[in-house]
Amino acid sequence: GAVVSQHPSRVICKSGTSVKIECRSLDFQATTMFWYRQFPKQSLMLMATSNEGSKATYEQGVEKDKFLINHASLTLSTLTVTSAHPEDSSFYICSAPTGGDGYTFGSGTRLTVV
């Protein structure tokens, strides 16, 4: 079945640095990728939608200059958290529609900013 590979699974970075998270579709072409953020014991909040070859669409309240999304090819979407701060520490997860009503999710990235 359709698989999205997400890396890294865990990352610790210093405050002020940038972190890149990658999601690759392994056996299908993902024209769209959804990026979610999840704080502990909370639900998944949609941050943005990336579309191959065009600008990402951000949800209200999400800073597009802080969370840079690139969807350079049909198999790769990236989220870069720029100038990370401790409050950006969270679980980030990507998801791609797989046709019909299906979705496949990455395994998530646990970001800790110290």
Next chain:
Amino acid sequence: SQQGEEDPQALSIQEGENATMNCSYKTSINNLQWYRQNSGRGLVHLILIRSNEREKHSGRLRVTLDTSKKSSSLLITASRAADTASYFCATTITGGGNKLTFGTGTQLKVEL
């Protein structure tokens, strides 16, 4: 923004009992899905129910959908300790394309 609110927020039951979780949503939907998430991990798709369906079954899972009340329920029968996880409903809304919006979630604990 959150499309769905789930209740209860947390549920603790004994192994063998049934667990029922409810999801209420705000706007007209195309379909509603239920997902499971073990602590700190990715999501597992459980079941999808379309807006023109009222009930679906999959193994020990039973999902109902009442579009007039904008609500859905997930029933897990004969629960097992391995069912301990967080459960989320998620919807695609009418006119919203394929954007999937999650509910607030129910944390289920099944004790031996």
